[in-house]
Amino acid sequence: xxxxxxxxxxxxxxxxxxxxxxxxxxxxxxxxxxxxxxxxxxxxxxxxxxxxxxxxxxxxxxxxxxxxxxxxxxxxxxxxxxxxxxxxxxxxxxxxxxxxxxxxxxxxxxxxxxxxxxxxxxxxxxxxxxxxxxxxxxxxxxxxxxxxxxxxxxxxxxxxxxxxxxxxxxxxxxxxxxxxxxxxxxxxxxxxxxxxxxxxxxxxxxxxxxxxxxxxxxxxxxxxxxxxxxxxxxxxxxxxxxxxxxxxxxxxxxxxxxxxxxxxxxxxxxxxxxxxx
Numbered sequence: 706x707x708x709x710x711x712x713x714x715x716x717x718x719x720x721x722x723x724x725x726x727x728x729x730x731x732x733x734x735x736x737x738x739x740x741x742x743x744x745x746x747x748x749x750x751x752x753x754x755x756x757x758x759x760x761x762x763x764x765x766x767x768x769x770x771x772x773x774x775x776x777x778x779x780x781x782x783x784x785x786x787x788x789x790x791x792x793x794x795x796x797x798x799x800x801x802x803x804x805x806x807x808x809x810x811x812x813x814x815x816x817x818x819x820x821x822x823x824x825x826x827x828x829x830x831x832x833x834x835x836x837x838x839x840x841x842x843x844x845x846x847x848x849x850x851x852x853x854x855x856x857x858x859x860x861x862x863x864x865x866x867x868x869x870x871x872x873x874x875x876x877x878x879x880x881x882x883x884x885x886x887x888x889x890x891x892x893x894x895x896x897x898x899x900x901x902x903x904x905x906x907x908x909x910x911x912x913x914x915x916x917x918x919x920x921x922x923x924x925x926x927x928x929x930x931x932x933x934x935x936x937x938x939x940x941x942x943x944x945x946x947x948x949x950x951x952x953x954x955x956x957x958x959x960x961x962x963x964x965x966x967x968x969x970x971x972x973x974x975x976x977x978x979x980x981x982x
Contacts, residue, residue, distance in 0.1 A: 727958070733951040734758070757952040761932060769921055770928040774907070774960075777843050777924060781906040784848040786898045790891060793857020798869075815851045821911070828915055842916050843924075847906065851896050860894045900968045907960060925960075929953045 728748070735753040761767070796809055827846045828837065836842035864887075872882050910926050917923045923931070933953040 730951045730954045730958075733948055733954045734794045736948060738928060745939055757948045758956075760949060761929065761952055762955070764932065766920065766928065767925070770923055770925040773840060773917075773922065774925040777913075778903050778906045780840070780844045781847050781897050782846065782902045785850055785853060785902040786895055787899050788848055789850060789853035789857045790895070793859075794887070796854075796858045797861035797864075797942075812854060813851050815849070824912060824915060827912075831916065835918060838918060839916075840922070843909075843913055846912070847909065850898075850902065850905075850955070852902065856897065857894060860891075864890055883975050896968060903964055904961065907964070926957060929956060 710801065729757050732748060732750055735750040735755070736747070737752070737754050737756060792812075796805065799805065831837045831842045831846070834842075868886060869882055872886060877885070887948070910930070913924050914927045914930075917927060919927070930953065933949045
């Protein structure tokens with residue numbers, strides 16, 4: 706009993722420590738320059754202010770960056786999930802052959818190369834295709850995920866073959882089997898793949914910064930980071946530069962938090978569905 710209590714206490718402490726930096730970020734974003742630089746440091750804002758948020762959100766280009774981010778996330782999720790689903794379905798249910806396994810090994814070999822190591826070759830290729838600086842240029846290199854393909858194949862391999870064979874005996878066509886049997890089974894899988902793909906697209910700072918140089922083409926992530934680090938006369942008196950950084954962190958955390966809250970129940974049901982199947 707004492708051991709269980711000790712384990713719970715340890716987990717609670719770890720949970721509090723993990724949330725502490727987030728609280729410091731949120732609290733600091735609500736402080737003016739005097740409150741943030743106070744000694745001793747304050748964990749709670751005594752006079753909360755929205756000056757930091759107003760300093761950043763007053764620029765109308767924020768909405769353009771938000772639209773660009775939405776387009777990139779939506780396009781990446783749609784294409785990435787489609788490739789993983791159809792690829793995993795083909796590898797799982799097609800006839801076994803040596804050529805198929807060789808192709809499977811080649812596709813999964815992408816896991817051996819860190820993303821950072823291929824950024825420059827990707828950028829050079831996009832430039833030759835005249836896609837540098839475009840939203841499509843950000844999306845295309847991110848649509849193939851070996852992990853998504855691997856998860857999809859394993860998921861489809863867990864689907865009982867008897868279900869498909871019995872449907873064929875009943876006279877169902879391949880299209881009807883796909884629509885009435887396979888697609889309903891993939892709802893848990895789609896939720897997992899979409900969640901991982903969206904999180905990756907929202908946090909892909911280096912690639913988006915490299916490709917999107919024009920201000921009006923930037924995403925919320927790149928634009929806010931550059932806006933927060935801007936120095937000069939456009940920063941109002943009383944606005945703490947560190948407070949601006951923390952405010953940017955809060956704003957960028959918001960879409961991730963919303964995504965997690967929306968997809969949380971689907972993610973849990975996805976794991977349960979995959980196990981049941």
